[in-house]
Each structure stands twice: as structure tokens, then as C-alpha cells.
Amino acid sequence: MPPIIDKDKCKKCGLCAQICGLDVYGPYEKDTVPIVRYPSECWHCNACVLDCPAKAIKLKLPLSMPILYRRLKGEDND
Ligand code: SF4
Ligand code: SF4
Known part of the structure; x- marks a missing residue:
């Protein structure tokens, strides 16, 4: 779902x-x-x-996004 202001x-x-970075808002008028x-x-x-200083933007993540991160064998970040 796109951002809602x-x-x-x-x-x-x-x-x-x-x-x-993806120009979702397009050109901004002052x-x-x-x-x-x-x-x-x-x-x-x-x-x-x-980054919104007014906390005015809401964004609902698609269901596919909050997938749990699973560490792969041999991966060591600790
Ligand atoms: S979440 Fe905000 S900054 Fe990120 S791509 Fe969407 S509109 Fe752009
Ligand atoms: S206050 Fe937040 S929503 Fe409004 S223009 Fe600034 S960053 Fe965007």
C-alpha cells in the first residue's frame, strides 16, 4: 500500500x-x-x-514483506 499523508x-x-528514491511523490510544489x-x-x-518530521506518513506493508529473516548456514554476523 502506498504512503498516506x-x-x-x-x-x-x-x-x-x-x-x-523512486519518485513516488513526483515533482513537489513548495x-x-x-x-x-x-x-x-x-x-x-x-x-x-x-524522516517525516511531523510523523504524518502512514505506510502499510504488503503481507509478503514481513517475512522472518532466516540465517543461512555459514553466515556469521555476530
Ligand atoms: S516508502 Fe516512501 S520513500 Fe520509500 S519508496 Fe515508498 S514513498 Fe518512497
Ligand atoms: S511534514 Fe512529512 S508528509 Fe509533510 S511534506 Fe514534510 S515529510 Fe512530507
């Missing part, structure tokens, strides 16, 4: 549109609430959610 919380800073113009481009990286 709470218009009442949004500070219109444009940071989400600026940081999205002092406006960003528009999710290309929702199907979102790959749910969560960057806009984490």
Missing part, C-alpha cells in the same frame, strides 16, 4: 518527496502537501515515514 499533521516541508502521484512505484522502504 495526514494533511492535518503535514508541515509542507517537502522532505518526503525529496528523499524518495508549501503544499505532497501528492502521491505514482503509488505503484513505492517499494515500501519506509524512508519517508522515518
Whole structure:
């Protein structure tokens, strides 16, 4: 599911549109609430959610994403 912006919380800073590497928001017009113009481009990286200073963005991850990480044999990160 693409990001949803709470218009009442949004500070219109444009940071989400600026940081999205996939251009989901498209061109940003100064002092406006960003528009999710290309929702199907979102790959749910969560960057806009984490960086939004107003905590105004919600993102629901697709069911296929929260798959538990399983360590492979021979992999040692500890
Ligand atoms: S980063 Fe948050 S506050 Fe800034 S424009 Fe995007 S939704 Fe609004
Ligand atoms: S979750 Fe990632 S890909 Fe999706 S709109 Fe936010 S920054 Fe862009």
C-alpha cells in the first residue's frame, strides 16, 4: 500500500518527496502537501515515514514483506 499523508499533521516541508528514491511523490510544489502521484512505484522502504518530521506518513506493508529473516548456514554476523 502506498504512503498516506495526514494533511492535518503535514508541515509542507517537502522532505518526503525529496528523499524518495523512486519518485513516488513526483515533482513537489513548495508549501503544499505532497501528492502521491505514482503509488505503484513505492517499494515500501519506509524512508519517508522515518524522516517525516511531523510523523504524518502512514505506510502499510504488503503481507509478503514481513517475512522472518532466516540465517543461512555459514553466515556469521555476530
Ligand atoms: S515529510 Fe512529512 S511534514 Fe514534510 S511534506 Fe512530507 S508528509 Fe509533510
Ligand atoms: S516508502 Fe520509500 S519508496 Fe515508498 S514513498 Fe516512501 S520513500 Fe518512497
